[in-house]
Amino acid sequence: VQILESGGTLVQPGGSLRLSCAASGFTFSSYAMTWVRLPPGKGLEWVSVISGSGGSTYYADSVKGRFTISRDNSKNTVYLQMSSLRAEDTALYHCAKINGPLSPLEYWGQGTLVTVSS
Amino acid sequence: EIVLTQSPDFQSVTPKEKVTITCRASQSIGSSLHWYQQKPDQSPKLLIKYASQSFSGVPSRFSGSGSGTDFTLTINSLEAEDAATYYCHQSSSLPITFGQGTRLEIK
Numbered sequence: 178v179q180i181l182e183s184g185g186t187l188v189q190p191g192g193s194l195r196l197s198c199a200a201s202g203f204t205f206s207s208y209a210m211t212w213v214r215l216p217p218g219k220g221l222e223w224v225s226v227i228s229g230s231g232g233s234t235y236y237a238d239s240v241k242g243r244f245t246i247s248r249d250n251s252k253n254t255v256y257l258q259m260s261s262l263r264a265e266d267t268a269l270y271h272c273a274k275i276n277g278p279l280s281p282l283e284y285w286g287q288g289t290l291v292t293v294s295s
Numbered sequence: 296e297i298v299l300t301q302s303p304d305f306q307s308v309t310p311k312e313k314v315t316i317t318c319r320a321s322q323s324i325g326s327s328l329h330w331y332q333q334k335p336d337q338s339p340k341l342l343i344k345y346a347s348q349s350f351s352g353v354p355s356r357f358s359g360s361g362s363g364t365d366f367t368l369t370i371n372s373l374e375a376e377d378a379a380t381y382y383c384h385q386s387s388s389l390p391i392t393f394g395q396g397t398r399l400e401i402k
Contacts (some may be wrong), residue, residue: 213393221331221339221382221393237390271338279331279386283350285338 178202179286182272185289188262196257196289198272206230206250211274211282212257214268214291224270227255227280235278240266260292297321299318301386301394309402314370316397318383330359330368333396334379342381343368343393375401 184196198210206267211226225236225246234246245258269290273282308314318328326346331339340356341350343359346366356371367369370377383394 221316221384223391223393226340226389226391235389242311278389279327279391281341281344281350281386282331282339283341287338 178274180272180274180284180286182270182286182289183292185270185291187292188291188295189295190263190291192262193258193260194270194291195290196261196272198257198286200253200255200272200274203252203274209246209277209280210255211275211278212246212255212265212270213271213273213282213285215288216265216268222268225257228278229256233278259291262291264293267291267293278287279287297324297374297388297395299383299385301327301381301383301397303397304395305398305400307400307402308373310373310375312323312373314373314377314399316332316368316381316399318361318366318368318394320364320366320385320387322386324350326362327385328359328361328366329384329386330357330358331382331384332377332379333382336379339382370399 179201182198211225225232227246231248243261248255269288271288273285300319328346330343333339347359378394380398
């Protein structure tokens with residue numbers, strides 16, 4: 178299993194960004210995928226999850242209405258569209274493979290760093 | 296939201312020592328509790344799933360126990376490579392939540 182996130186960068190408050198997570202080594206469409214972030218100096222925080230088909234999505238209250246998770250099973254890729262970014266969204270964003278929305282996070286990517294600052 | 300509280304926040308231990316980290320949930324979560332290890336500049340790795348099931352490839356010195364609201368991660372005969380931050384995670388209900396982490400330092 179390989180998971181590789183990309184798209185993180187420095188962005189101004191109020192800006193938008195799209196993160197990508199490319200996966201391989203398993204039947205991508207059979208598994209849910211989730212985003213978890215690690216803010217500097219803090220602990221892990223769950224962000225969002227999407228089912229294998231893409232038909233079900235869930236969000237943490239802190240990002241609901243601002244972030245959108247989606248997936249393209251033909252490209253084995255999951256996305257996190259982030260808008261109205263705030264300083265508190267600054268974090269290392271990890272993507273992980275899970276069996277379902279309520280399952281352990283079996284495999285994680287290395288993460289991509291998002292910094293929200295003027 | 297289910298709150299997970301780990302203890303201790305930090306522990307400094309010597310090699311070959313036995314280490315116990317606890318995780319307490321704010322309400323009963325059955326056995327939907329998992330443990331991860333995160334080393335500096337690495338992604339988290341699943342150690343224990345569903346309170347006591349070892350994940351594939353995890354050394355046998357790592358074990359988990361508990362159910363309901365109280366859970367324990369035990370590391371027997373600690374090795375230098377076990378220096379890391381350890382997190383518990385509940386998947387009983389959304390939003391899934393994590394403990395604040397326990398940083399383990401090897402003397």
